[in-house]
Amino acid sequence: MVFKHWPLVRDVRFTLKSRRYLRGAHKRRPDLNWDEFRRIARHFKRDDMGSLAERGYLFQLASDLPADASVVEIGSWMGASTCFIAGGLKGASPKIQAVDNFAGQSTCGEDAAWYQRHFQALGEGSTLGFFKSNMAALGFAARAEPVIADSLAAARQLAARRGAVDFIFIDGDHSYQACCADIEAWAPFVKRGGVMAFHDFGSRAHGVSQAIFEATKAGRFAEIVGVAGTIIAFRM
Numbered sequence: 001m002v003f004k005h006w007p008l009v010r011d012v013r014f015t016l017k018s019r020r021y022l023r024g025a026h027k028r029r030p031d032l033n034w035d036e037f038r039r040i041a042r043h044f045k046r047d048d049m050g051s052l053a054e055r056g057y058l059f060q061l062a063s064d065l066p067a068d069a070s071v072v073e074i075g076s077w078m079g080a081s082t083c084f085i086a087g088g089l090k091g092a093s094p095k096i097q098a099v100d101n102f103a104g105q106s107t108c109g110e111d112a113a114w115y116q117r118h119f120q121a122l123g124e125g126s127t128l129g130f131f132k133s134n135m136a137a138l139g140f141a142a143r144a145e146p147v148i149a150d151s152l153a154a155a156r157q158l159a160a161r162r163g164a165v166d167f168i169f170i171d172g173d174h175s176y177q178a179c180c181a182d183i184e185a186w187a188p189f190v191k192r193g194g195v196m197a198f199h200d201f202g203s204r205a206h207g208v209s210q211a212i213f214e215a216t217k218a219g220r221f222a223e224i225v226g227v228a229g230t231i232i233a234f235r236m
């Protein structure tokens with residue numbers, strides 16, 4: 001095992017990293033509940049799907065939504081991003097619809113092989129069990145409903161929610177074609193003034209960046225809300 005993956009080393013690294021991140025986060029946004037963020041981050045300290053800065057930004061975007069917000073996530077994997085969003089939501093009954101085929105698929109170039117290895121190492125045929133147990137462990141099961149479907153099938157299934165969603169986070173299939181199709185299918189779901197965010201903008205998943213550039217040029221987004229790591233968020 002690589003030195004940095006030894007449990008004690010990993011824990012110390014996590015503690016130092018999260019302390020450093022949280023010092024800055026508290027300064028930037030003293031109004032947010034960073035204790036809740038820390039609780040979620042500790043649960044996912046072995047997760048490697050996003051940096052603390054990216055997780056913190058998702059938490060911030062969710063915290064800035066109105067109470068009882070309606071959220072859709074495309075690509076939930078084991079639910080880490082879902083939990084960071086859920087932790088920021090306010091009100092008695094906010095809802096996240098977490099769309100994923102839960103089959104650990106990626107059709108994006110070199111990422112496909114990485115996924116396949118990661119997925120096989122789990123020793124399960126689906127990530128749904130991990131998703132559910134993470135929601136239960138953090139108390140988010142009532143807020144986050146898994147939608148077990150391919151992205152475009154889910155968009156057809158949830159058609160009644162068009163124009164009614166406050167926030168959509170897209171982190172599913174990272175190929176150019178799929179990202180274009182996700183923008184096309186899901187942009188109409190976001191309320192005017194709502195937010196659409198993407199993971200992996202500017203990453204090695206070049207198709208994601210290309211699809212976002214083209215959508216920006218075509219005037220699909222009203223303005224940029226912000227960028228953190230490879231997350232970019234737009235107001236619709």
Ligand SMILES: C[S@@+](CC[C@H](N)C(=O)[O-])C[C@H]1O[C@@H](n2cnc3c(N)ncnc32)[C@H](O)[C@@H]1O
Nearest residue numbers: 075077080081100101104105150151171172173
């Ligand atoms: C990068 S992972 C998501 C990571 C997660 N958002 C996080 O940050 O913890 C991508 C996920 O998208 C899902 N996925 C890929 N293509 C999809 C598609 N066409 N429809 C639905 N889900 C898809 C995969 O099963 C995988 O779980």
